[in-house]
Amino acid sequence: MKAQRRVAVTGLGLTGPWGGDVDDFFRRMLAGVSAIAQYDSGEAHLAVSMPAVRCTDFDPLADIGHKVPTLDRSGLLGLAAANAAWRQAGLPMAETPQRRAGVFWGTALPGALTIERCYRDVFIGQRARIAPLTLVTAMSNSTASHIAIEHKLGGPCLTYTIACAAAATAIGEGFRRIRDGSVDVVVTGGSDSPLSIGTVRAWEAMRVLAGSAPRGAAAACRPFAADRDGLVLGEGAAALVLEEWSHAQARGATILAELAGYGCSSDAGHLVRPSQDGQVAAMRGALDDAGLSHTDIGYVNAHGTATPEGDPIEIAAIREVFGAHAAALPVSATKSMHGHMMGATGAIEALLCIQALRHGAIPPTAHLDDVSADCAGVFHVRGAALEHKIGACLSNSFAFGGSNAVLALRRA
Numbered sequence: 160m161k162a163q164r165r166v167a168v169t170g171l172g173l174t175g176p177w178g179g180d181v182d183d184f185f186r187r188m189l190a191g192v193s194a195i196a197q198y199d200s201g202e203a204h205l206a207v208s209m210p211a212v213r214c215t216d217f218d219p220l221a222d223i224g225h226k227v228p229t230l231d232r233s234g235l236l237g238l239a240a241a242n243a244a245w246r247q248a249g250l251p252m253a254e255t256p257q258r259r260a261g262v263f264w265g266t267a268l269p270g271a272l273t274i275e276r277c278y279r280d281v282f283i284g285q286r287a288r289i290a291p292l293t294l295v296t297a298m299s300n301s302t303a304s305h306i307a308i309e310h311k312l313g314g315p316c317l318t319y320t321i322a323c324a325a326a327a328t329a330i331g332e333g334f335r336r337i338r339d340g341s342v343d344v345v346v347t348g349g350s351d352s353p354l355s356i357g358t359v360r361a362w363e364a365m366r367v368l369a370g371s372a373p374r375g376a377a378a379a380c381r382p383f384a385a386d387r388d389g390l391v392l393g394e395g396a397a398a399l400v401l402e403e404w405s406h407a408q409a410r411g412a413t414i415l416a417e418l419a420g421y422g423c424s425s426d427a428g429h430l431v432r433p434s435q436d437g438q439v440a441a442m443r444g445a446l447d448d449a450g451l452s453h454t455d456i457g458y459v460n461a462h463g464t465a466t467p468e469g470d471p472i473e474i475a476a477i478r479e480v481f482g483a484h485a486a487a488l489p490v491s492a493t494k495s496m497h498g499h500m501m502g503a504t505g506a507i508e509a510l511l512c513i514q515a516l517r518h519g520a521i522p523p524t525a526h527l528d529d530v531s532a533d534c535a536g537v538f539h540v541r542g543a544a545l546e547h548k549i550g551a552c553l554s555n556s557f558a559f560g561g562s563n564a565v566l567a568l569r570r571a
Contacts, residue, residue: 163338164339164403164404165405165417166338166403166417167403167404167415167417167571168418168571169248169415170248170250170398170400172348172397173396174217174240174395175395176194176216176393176395177216185511187496188497189520191542193380193495193496195379195393196210196213196376197209197210197211198211198354209368209392210377212391217236219239222242223235230296230301230302231297231301233270233350233351233394234301234350236352237350238305240396240397244346245400249413253311257312259343260311260343260346261312261316261342262345263319263330263347264303265325265326265330265502266318266349267353269301269502270298271355272352303317323462323464323557325501325558326397326503326556330347330421331564331566334418337402337403344401348397350397350503351396351501351503352394354394367464369381369389370389373386380465380494380495382524382527383461383463383474383524384531390464391494391499393497393500395500395507416513416569416571419450420450421448421564422567423441423564426561427561429561430560430561432468433557433561435479438476438563441563441564442477442480444565445567451551451569456488457548458488458489458549458553459488459553460554461477461490461492462492464494465495469557474533474535477537485536486538488538491521496522519547520547521549522540550569552567553567
C-alpha cells in the first residue's frame with residue numbers, strides 16, 4: 160500500500176473584528192476579550208438591534224490592494240484572509256496556472272448582502288434594471304474563484320456550503336487531496352458576512368439567537384453556562400495554507416502545525432436537532448484518520464454555540480468518545496468571544512487550535528460562571544487561559560442539516 164503523505168500547515172490568514180493580526184487575535188482570545196458588541200442596523204423601517212460581531216476595521220482597498228466589484232462582503236473578507244495566509248506561507252506568485260495547487264473554501268450564506276440589495280432594488284425601488292454583476296457577485300463559488308485567480312491555483316477549485324460545518328469540511332477535503340497525492344498545495348478556509356436584515360430576521364424566527372445579556376452585549380454568548388440562551392452572529396474569515404510535508408520542507412517553509420486527521424458524518428435524522436451519535440462518529444473518525452488515541456488529545460475546541468439543546472449533546476458526545484479521560488480533558492468554546500461566523504467559524508477555530516499548539520496555551524470559554532448540570536463531565540477552561548503544552552487537539556464543527564466535521568491537529 161502506498162504510504163499516506165503528511166500535511167503541513169504553513170500559512171494562516173485572518174479577517175477578524177480587530178483586523179488581520181493572527182497573534183493579536185490569539186492574545187485577545189487568551190485574555191477572554193469579547194468582540195461581541197451591540198449592532199444597530201440603522202434601518203428605520205426594518206430596525207435590527209442585537210449583539211453581533213463585525214469586522215469594523217476592514218478596508219477592502221487597503222487589505223486587498225485593488226477594487227474587486229465582483230465580490231460580496233463575505234468574499235472580500237475571504238480573499239483578504241487568503242492573501243494573508245499566502246504571504247505568511249512565503250509561496251511565490253506564479254504567472255501561469257499551477258495545476259498541483261487548489262482552493263477548497265467554505266461558506267454558509269455567500270452573497271447574502273448582494274442578494275438583499277438586489278431584492279431591495281427590484282421590490283422596493285421598483286427598478287427595471289439592477290447592477291449587471293449581481294449574479295457573479297452573489298454566486299457561491301465567487302470567493303474560491305477569486306482566490307484561484309489571484310494566486311494562479313489551477314487545480315481543484317471547490318466550494319462547500321454546509322452551514323456551520325462549511326469551513327471545517329473544506330479544510331478536511333483539501334487535506335485529503337494533498338494526502339492522496341492529487342495536489343501539493345491548498346488554500347482553504349471559510350468566510351461569511353450574514354448580517355443582512357433578511358438573514359437576521361430568519362435567525363430570529365428560529366428563536367436561537369441570544370436574547371438576554373445581563374452583563375451587556377459582550378457577554379451575550381455563554382456556552383455551557385446555566386443561563387445560556389442562544390448564539391451570537393458574526394462576520395469574518397480565516398484561511399490556511401496546507402502543503403505536502405516534504406514540499407514544505409524542500410523550500411524551507413516554517414511548518415506551523417500538522418493537520419493529521421479529518422472525520423465527517425451525517426446525523427441522517429433531523430434538520431436542526433443535533434445527534435450525539437453523529438458527533439461521536441465524526442470525532443472518532445478524526446482520531447482514527449490521524450492514528451491518534453483519545454488519550455493523545457490535550458484540548459477540544461468545542462462547537463459550543465450556547466444553545467440550550469446543542470451544548471449538552473456535544474458534551475455528552477465528548478464524554479462518550481473520551482471516556483474517563485473526559486473529566487480531565489480541557490474543553491473551551493471560543494464562540495463566546497468571536498461569535499458564530501457561520502461558514503467561517505470552522506476555519507477561525509482551527510486557526511486558534513494551531514495557535515494553542517504552537518504557544519502551549521488554551522483560550523477559555525468566556526462568561527462561564529456556573530456550568531450547567533447538563534454540560535458537566537469535562538474540564539471546562541474558564542475564567543482564564545490555561546497554560547498547557549499539548550501534542551494534539553480536535554476542532555469540532557456541527558451544522559444544521561446534520562453535517563458534522565472534526566479536524567485533528569498535531570504540534571509540528
